[in-house]
Amino acid sequence: MLSRLALRALVPAGLKSFAPSLSMGMVQVSRPFHTNQQLLAPLPPLQEGGKLRHGIIPEEFFQFLYPKTGVTGPYMLGTGLTLYLLSKELYVINHETIYGLCFLSIIIYSIKKFGPQVAAFADKLHEDKLAQLTAVKEGSIANYGKAIEDEKKEQWRLEGQQYLFDAKRNNVAMVLEANYRERMLTVYTEVKKRLDYHVALQHLKQRMEQDHMIDWVLQSVRKSITPQQEKENIAKCIMDLKALSKSTRATV
Template identity: 65%
Template sequence: MLSRLVFVSASALKSSGPLGAGLVQASRSLHTSSQSLAPVPPLPEKGGKVRHGIIPEELFQLLYPKTGVTGPYMLGTGLLVYLLSKEIYVINHETLVVASIGAIAVYGIKKFGPSVAAFADKLNEEKVAKAQEVKDLAMSSLTQAIEDEKKEQWRVEGRSVLFDAKRNNVAMLLETNYRERIHMVTNEVKRRLDYQIALQHLHRRMEQEHMVSWVEKNVVGSITPQQEKESIAKCITDLKALAKATQAKAAV
C-alpha cells in the first residue's frame, strides 16, 4: 500500500512543475538502475519491493555485500540505541501517541488497504481505458487522414496523364475545326468555279443558238420562190429514185 502511495506521490510531483520534476529525478538517483540523460526513462507502473512496509529492498541489497544478511537490522538497531543513549530522541508521551497512531495506521492499511488499492486500480484502469479510447480514436482518424493523403497523392500523380489527355482532346478539336474550315473553303471555291463554268456554258449556248437562228434566218431569207420550187422538185425526184432502189433491193 505504501509503495502505491509513493508511486502516486511521485506521479503528482512529476505533474506539479519544475520542482516536482527535479524531486522525482533526485529520487531516481537512489535506484541502482542505469540512468540516461535523454530521453528520461518512464516511471514504473508499480512501486519497488519493500520490507516491513516502509524500508526499500534496495537498502538491504546495498548493505548485503559489506555487512551480510544481518547488517541492515544491526544498523537499524544500533542507530536506534545510539539515538536513545545520547538522548537525541527522548521517549515521552508523544512517543506513545506516535506508536498508537502508527499501530492504527498499520491496522487501517492491513484492513482497508486491499479494498482501497482495488478501488485505486479500478480508477486507474478506467483512466487508462479512456486514454486508450482517445488514442484509438486519434489513431483511426490519423490513419484515415493518411489514407486520404495517399489517395490525393495518387490523384496528383495521375494529373499529368489527365492533362495530357485534355491537351490531346484540345489538339483534336483544333484539328477538326481547321479541317472543317478547309472543307468549307474548298466547297465555296468549287461552287464559285462551278458557277463560272455554268455561266460560260450558258454564254456559249446562247451564242450558238443565236448564231444558228441568225444563219437559219439568213439562209431562209436568201432562198427565192423559184429556188424553193426547184428544191422541192429535186427532193421529190430523189425520193422516187430512192423508193425504186428500195423496191429493187426487196425484189432481189
C-alpha cells in the same frame, strides 16, 4: 513549474482531476511537433514499485547493507539506533509516544484490513487513466495516419493531373485541327461554287453563240431560197413521194 503549467493547459476537461499525477509522457503525446522528427514521442514503460519489508522499509536498503553488515546487520542497526536514542534521551518516551504507537497500530490495522480494496481501487483508477491516455495516443496516431494517407492520395492525384492535362491538350489540338479542316472544306466549297459558276457561264455563252449561229445560218438559207425554187422543190418532193409509193405497191 513551466512543465506543470503546460501540462494543465494540455489536459482535457475530463482529465483535470488527474492532472497532478500525470507524467511528462502526456505532454509528449498531446503537444504537436513541428519538426521532421517523430510526431508522437515514445513513452517509457511504467516502473513497478520495489518490494517492501515490514510494509515500510524498501528491500534495496537491506540489499545495500548485506555486503557490509551481513544478514542481521539492518536489524542490529535499527535496534542499536533505537537504543542509542533512548539511552541518550534523544528521544523521550511520553504520552505522545503512546498516542503515536496507538495511531501507528490503527494505521497498520487499517492497511491490513482495507489495503487490498484501496489497492484495487487505486489500480482501477490507474488503469482508467492509462486507458484514457492510450485512447488519446491511439486517436492521435489514427488521425496522423489518416492525414498521411490523404497526403499520399493527393500526391497521387497530383501526378494524375499531368495525364489529364496531356489529354486536354490533345483534345484542344483535335478541336483546332477539326476547325481547320472544316474551314478548309468551306473555302474549297466556296471556291468550287465560284469556278462552277464561271464554267456554267462560259457553257451558256457557247450554247447561246451556237444557237445564234444556227439561227443565222437557217435564216440565211431561207432568205437564199426563191419562191420559184421552193415550188420546184415541193413539186420534186411530191414526185418523189409518188414514185416511192408506186415502188412500195409493186413490192407488195
